[in-house]
Amino acid sequence: MMITLTHYLILAAVLFCIGVFGVVVRRNILIIFMSIELMLSAVNLVFLSFSRYLGTQDGHVWVFMVLTVAAAEAAVGLGIIVALFRNKQTIYVDEVKELKG
Amino acid sequence: MMEPIFFYGFGGLAVVTALLMVTRVNPIASAVWLVVCFFAFAALFITLEAHFIGVIQVLLYAGAIMVLFIFVIMLLNIGAEELKARTMQFSGLLGGLVTIYLIVLITLGLLKNPVRFFEPLTEGYGYVAPVGRLLFTKYLVPFELTSVLLLVAIVGSVVMGKRKL
Numbered sequence: 503m504m505i506t507l508t509h510y511l512i513l514a515a516v517l518f519c520i521g522v523f524g525v526v527v528r529r530n531i532l533i534i535f536m537s538i539e540l541m542l543s544a545v546n547l548v549f550l551s552f553s554r555y556l557g558t559q560d561g562h563v564w565v566f567m568v569l570t571v572a573a574a575e576a577a578v579g580l581g582i583i584v585a586l587f588r589n590k591q592t593i594y595v596d597e598v599k600e601l602k603g
Numbered sequence: 604m605m606e607p608i609f610f611y612g613f614g615g616l617a618v619v620t621a622l623l624m625v626t627r628v629n630p631i632a633s634a635v636w637l638v639v640c641f642f643a644f645a646a647l648f649i650t651l652e653a654h655f656i657g658v659i660q661v662l663l664y665a666g667a668i669m670v671l672f673i674f675v676i677m678l679l680n681i682g683a684e685e686l687k688a689r690t691m692q693f694s695g696l697l698g699g700l701v702t703i704y705l706i707v708l709i710t711l712g713l714l715k716n717p718v719r720f721f722e723p724l725t726e727g728y729g730y731v732a733p734v735g736r737l738l739f740t741k742y743l744v745p746f747e748l749t750s751v752l753l754l755v756a757i758v759g760s761v762v763m764g765k766r767k768l
Contacts, residue, residue, distance in 0.1 A: 505610045507719040510651070513614045515709040517621055519702045524625035527698035532630040532676060536637050539668065540621055543644050546656075554651045554721055562734045563742045565656050569663050570749045574756035576668045580675045581763030587679050 510551035518544035529594045531586070535579055542572050609650045617643035630676045634669060641665040652729045 521544060524537030546565045553561025587593055620640040627633040641664045649657035727733055738746055 503607050504604075504720060505606050507721065508713050508716065509610060510647075511713050512710050513610075513618070513647075515713070516618055516706055519706045519709070520618070520621045520625060522705065523698050523702040526701070527694050528625065530630060532672070533625065533627075533633050536630075536633055536672065537625060539664070540624065540637065540640065543641065543660075543664065546660075547644065547647060550648055550651045550653045550656060553653070554724075555719060557722055557724060557728070559729065559734055559737055560741075562653055562656050562729065563737050563745075565653075566659070566734075566738065567745060567749060569659060570752065573663060573668060574752055576671055577756045578759040578763065580671060581760040584675060584678065585763050593679065593681060 507551055507555045511548060514544045514547040514551070517541075517547070529596050531583055531593050531595050534595065535576075535583070539572060539576070542568055606650060609646065613643045613646040613650070616640075617647065630681075631673065634672050634676060637672075638665050638669050641669070652724060654729045655731045655734050656729070 518541050521537045521541035524540070525534050528534055528537070546568055549561040549565050549568070553559060583593065586598065590598060592598065617640050620636045620643065624633050624636040624640060627636065641660060645657045645660040645665070648660055
């Protein structure tokens with residue numbers, strides 16, 4: 503039984519969809535944020551699988567870029583969460599609805 | 604061949620811990636399961652011969668980013684009475700059905716393609732030296748732009764940390 507490119511792509515799709523599930527269903531902003539990190543990692547898995555299939559290392563460089571974006575996103579996003587908690591005393595996104603039409 | 608054992612073992616671990624992560628009520632438990640999930644991801648990356656990226660995954664994701672998450676969760680200090688599974692009515696069922704539909708759709712689309720096997724690789728694939736050489740020659744401009752992005756993130760988090768927004 504050989505592991506092919508399709509195996510890795512299906513695994514990455516399943517992990518990405520679990521991340522989508524977390525973003526859609528959960529109302530806790532911290533868990534929504536962690537689900538986004540999970541989705542970014544699933545995309546990294548696709549990059550590396552195609553890199554392995556094509557025999558080039560360009561995908562590794564792009565994964566490096568995605569990791570940098572994830573780090574920047576975590577720094578700013580957690581700053582926003584702390585500011586939100588300081589002003590509204592909540593971490594649930596359904597309680598923050600002043601902008602709702 | 605060890606590859607199927609590693610793929611199914613660590614792939615299954617990643618899926619199970621990811622499911623545990625999105626279903627836990629307590630954010631601390633979620634964060635710890637996500638750390639385990641990132642370790643499984645790192646093992647999968649190393650199975651794909653991406654040694655450098657596997658190490659970076661452990662250092663940056665499981666190390667730095669998740670420590671930042673846990674630090675913020677501890678800082679917010681949410682009381683036990685506020686921690687309840689906050690979802691809309693039927694949202695779990697509906698979201699689960701949509702997620703399963705999405706997974707089936709993508710899987711069927713992928714299975715239509717011909718089976719693609721991995722070829723044997725050249726010596727030194729995925730080591731630090733060749734990846735670093737690419738980073739500083741072919742991808743020098745995106746690499747430098749990354750530093751601008753990090754600067755923007757630093758300024759943004761300083762502004763967000765102000766007492767009066």
